Amino acid sequence: MxxxxxxxxxxxxxxxxxxxxxxxxxxxxxxxxxxxxxxxxxxxxxxxxxxxxxxxxxxxxxxxxxxxxxxxxxxxxxxxxxxxxxEHHDHMVCVKSGVVKEFNDPRLNELLTEIAETMGFEITDRTIYLYGEYKGTDK
CATH class of the missing domain: 1.10.10.10 (Winged helix-like DNA-binding domain superfamily/Winged helix DNA-binding domain)
Incomplete structure (x- = not known):
């Protein structure tokens, strides 16, 4: 099968x-x-x-x-x-072409965990979309 x-x-x-x-x-x-x-x-x-x-x-x-x-x-x-x-990842989206790129930054993950802990939270899920203009050449 x-x-x-x-x-x-x-x-x-x-x-x-x-x-x-x-x-x-x-x-x-x-x-x-x-x-x-x-x-x-x-x-x-x-x-x-x-x-x-x-x-x-x-x-x-x-x-x-x-x-x-x-x-x-x-x-x-x-x-x-x-x-x-x-594994968790976040997204960047081009507002003109619609190109979507993934990223996973350990520094960002650590910072978000720290912020959540200082506010008494444990992160169980999250969604981050960053919007901008893609300047790369690949689609």
């Missing part, structure tokens, strides 16, 4: 071709890649897969509910997905 099938079954989802194909796209993404439902739909079309956009949205929502993917909501209603991972 393939890894995709195992992950889907472990999450309590029936193994279907659209689910396997969408999981494979997310799994093969480079570190830091984030896909919108439309991005995934376009990739499926390029692969010659007959999967509708509504199905892509439905599968991604099912994956999110099962804890397989993380959905990030960016300003302007822009939502992207990535496979859920154990």
């Amino acid at each position: 393939s890894l995709e099938n195992q992950e889907l079954r472990k999450a309590g989802l029936k193994v279907t071709l659209p689910r396997v194909k969408i999981y494979q796209i997310l799994e093969q993404a480079s570190e830091g890649d984030h896909f919108s439902a439309e991005d995934i739909y376009k990739l499926l079309m390029e692969m010659g897969e007959d999967v509708g956009l509504a199905t892509v949205y439905r599968v991604l929502t099912q994956f999110e509910g099962a804890g397989l993917v993380s959905r990030h909501h960016f300003e302007g209603g822009h939502s992207v997905f990535e496979l859920a991972r154990d």
